[in-house]
Amino acid sequence: MYTLVTIADVVQILPSDFDKPSARAIEDWINTKYADKVIHGVGLCVGFHSLLSASEGLIGNGTGIVHVNVDFRLVVFRPFKGEIIRGTISSSNDEGIHMSMGFFEDVIAPRGLLFSPSTPEADESGTVWVWRANENEFWFDRTEKCLMRVEQEVWQDLSPQMKKFDEDFDLESRDIHGMRPAPFRLNVSMGLTGLGPDLWWLGEDAVVAEEAAEAPENLEGTNGAAVAT
Numbered sequence: 001m002y003t004l005v006t007i008a009d010v011v012q013i014l015p016s017d018f019d020k021p022s023a024r025a026i027e028d029w030i031n032t033k034y035a036d037k038v039i040h041g042v043g044l045c046v047g048f049h050s051l052l053s054a055s056e057g058l059i060g061n062g063t064g065i066v067h068v069n070v071d072f073r074l075v076v077f078r079p080f081k082g083e084i085i086r087g088t089i090s091s092s093n094d095e096g097i098h099m100s101m102g103f104f105e106d107v108i109a110p111r112g113l114l115f116s117p118s119t120p121e122a123d124e125s126g127t128v129w130v131w132r133a134n135e136n137e138f139w140f141d142r143t144e145k146c147l148m149r150v151e152q153e154v155w156q157d158l159s160p161q162m163k164k165f166d167e168d169f170d171l172e173s174r175d176i177h178g179m180r181p182a183p184f185r186l187n188v189s190m191g192l193t194g195l196g197p198d199l200w201w202l203g204e205d206a207v208v209a210e211e212a213a214e215a216p217e218n219l220e221g222t223n224g225a226a227v228a229t
Helices: 022-034 198-202 204-213
Strands: 002-013 043-054 066-077 084-093 096-100 107-110 118-123 126-133 136-140 145-155 184-189
Touching (some): 002 043, 022 043, 022 066, 145 198
Parallel strands (some): 107 184
Antiparallel strands (some): 002 066, 043 066, 084 096, 118 126
């Protein structure tokens, strides 16, 4: 799910950062530029990992900015095809189910990659998908935690204007799945045994116990998955 990539860049240290140790100033600049950004064909940058090399600084004429050539590693989110990841159902429409991983929202389970036969149903909260099997109904309810399998990466080189969208982005510019333009998206499946809502496979008691174990008060003092920047 997470990988290390090596990047070469020219760091620009402002005079206002001269009071910082050089390594810290370089790290702060890298995190400001790259953290939570998508590099096309590479993935979503989580944050700085390590500095490999740095040149002597060159002071820019008239600006006082110090330019440093650096090689460094970044932690990048990019699941491989076939990897099983966990997410939460955020919304649904007639074309599929939108998933959220908390830090990454551009995940879709298209209708063709759900258990068959699955159909969309309308209720008071919107569209909900239902898998009917052996006279039983299994619901993909909103906010349910699910396991899903990565099937495809979708990359899109967005223009500067398109990068400035927000939640009210013109609906006509959304794709057939109702998703806004995104530089990096994952298409996932929930059509194999063990995939889909945890509740189906673990039972309600096990899900409640798992959620209690993951509560913030029970994680205090542990080394979680968050990356400090």
